[in-house]
Amino acid sequence: MVGLAVRLRELGAEVRVCAPPDEEFVELLAGVGVTMVPTGAPVRPVVSSVAPGSAVGLAQRAADLMAAQFETVAAAAEGCDALVATGPLPAVAGARSVAEKAGIRFVYVSHSPVVLPTPYRRPPARRGQPLPDDMTDNRALWKLDAEIADAMFGEMLDTQRAAAGLPPVDSVRDYAFTDRPWLATDPTLDPWQDTGDLDVVQTAAWMLGNERPLPAELVAFLDAGEPPVYVGFGSMPMGSLKDVARVAVEAIRAQGRRVVVSRGWADLAPADDRDDCFVVGEVDHQALFGRVAAVVHHGGGGITTTTARAGTPQVVIPQGADQPYWAGRVADLGIGAAHDGPAPTVESLSAALKTALSPEAGARATAVAGMVRTDGATVAAKLLLDAADGGPTP
Missing domain, CATH: 3.40.50.2000 (Glycogen Phosphorylase B;)
Incomplete structure (x- = not known):
């Protein structure tokens, strides 16, 4: 709006x-x-x-x-x-x-x-x-x-x-x-x-449209290694996301990737203070998503579209409302993976991440990005x- x-x-x-x-x-x-x-x-x-x-x-x-x-x-x-x-x-x-x-x-x-x-x-x-x-x-x-x-x-x-x-x-x-x-x-x-x-x-x-600059500390983290995986659930409440930050960080680390965790309205945070994780508040997704390897999110229409526009593969963990629909579209288009259900385990999220981080999903995400208006x-x-x-x- x-x-x-x-x-x-x-x-x-x-x-x-x-x-x-x-x-x-x-x-x-x-x-x-x-x-x-x-x-x-x-x-x-x-x-x-x-x-x-x-x-x-x-x-x-x-x-x-x-x-x-x-x-x-x-x-x-x-x-x-x-x-x-x-x-x-x-x-x-x-x-x-x-x-x-x-x-x-x-x-x-x-x-x-x-x-x-x-x-x-x-x-x-x-x-x-x-x-x-x-x-x-x-x-x-x-x-x-x-x-x-x-x-x-x-x-x-x-x-x-x-x-x-x-x-x-x-x-x-x-x-x-x-x-x-x-x-x-x-x-x-x-x-x-x-x-x-x-x-x-x-x-x-x-x-x-116009990208807002990313915080300098976040830019330094992005520049310090291979592209990380972003995890964020926007305005979803803590009640449905009690363990998701811990599970997501563990699953992403298992893929050999660093992590950017968005606090969101659930106030997510990693369980430890290792330097392979960076926690952000409100940032411009349009500026950030082109610099990450994959985006793990809840499947709102806005973040799904922004991720697709960036040409970045995504893993959708739908929590409700229209989110299962967008998860299905991501899977159908081959631009990532749709997690089955709102509460991932390390094993289930690891499987979804392997799909999203595959060369096939990356190539398809790049192709679809050129079609997004x-x-x-x-x-x-x-x-x-x-x-x-x-x-x-x-």
Whole structure:
């Protein structure tokens, strides 16, 4: 989203980004000079305190998130020509309502294909609402998913809309996603299959573009030997990653490689202080990943795309959400390995690393890197501005 904001500004538009007030987001937006409007509560405390998949407290969090759209986002949208929204369904449904009330264009963008209805895959289960294992008709499952979404969020949305003078909606999910959602994923890594049900606009992934310098100490570590293996799990919580740093370091050392460990939100760290490991905080993955031998990660769409763009093999250890999908794509493309399950052992991760570090995976990763598009944010920005100038509605 920051990548889109920067491209829009470069093309002459005024941009405001509404985002949770986590320190990482504040610093990122400040670093590129984009106006940030803090919206809702910080995300990191929720990620750190809520068990993966748990629905405890979900209704209140959803209600608060939706209310923030009708309050903070509505104020930020005053005088704007368009509102682009992504994120959890309650937020997106609230954001579209804000755009409807203001009479401005609305675009929903997904950074993962798995949430968009398609007969080619099952919908992901919503928190606390498992889908029947014995149902195999994907169209029927997506219809059920819409009904579940209405049961979870319909009343709170209609209550907020009524207060804003708006009528109720028939389907929360379909209203939020619109019939022409944008998909900000790379078509090589994620080839969307058109079904005629949705007019999906696939722009390619939105990348920030300009590399930020790496810390001098990290550069010195990289320069001191053969390329290391990077291990990082982003915003995944500690609960699901209790032993992963120890296992990963041991497995990587078994391959004769040094290690770069990213702390992430789980605060990962090696079990010892040997000089073959280097621990980093927030760094620019675009600048780093071209200098490592492989990337071990959780399989978010962003890090999967960034690694593929760097031409570096990867090992995906999916923890949930859309991550098993991206793990499968990495394996199918031959640009690395998909670990079976979220909790690796030294043996299982060693096997995956052998695949990723093989000459075949390296050659394939290099080839695919040349296919990954870098213009997604520019494409999206031009679509928005063309529509503002009287062109086709995005």
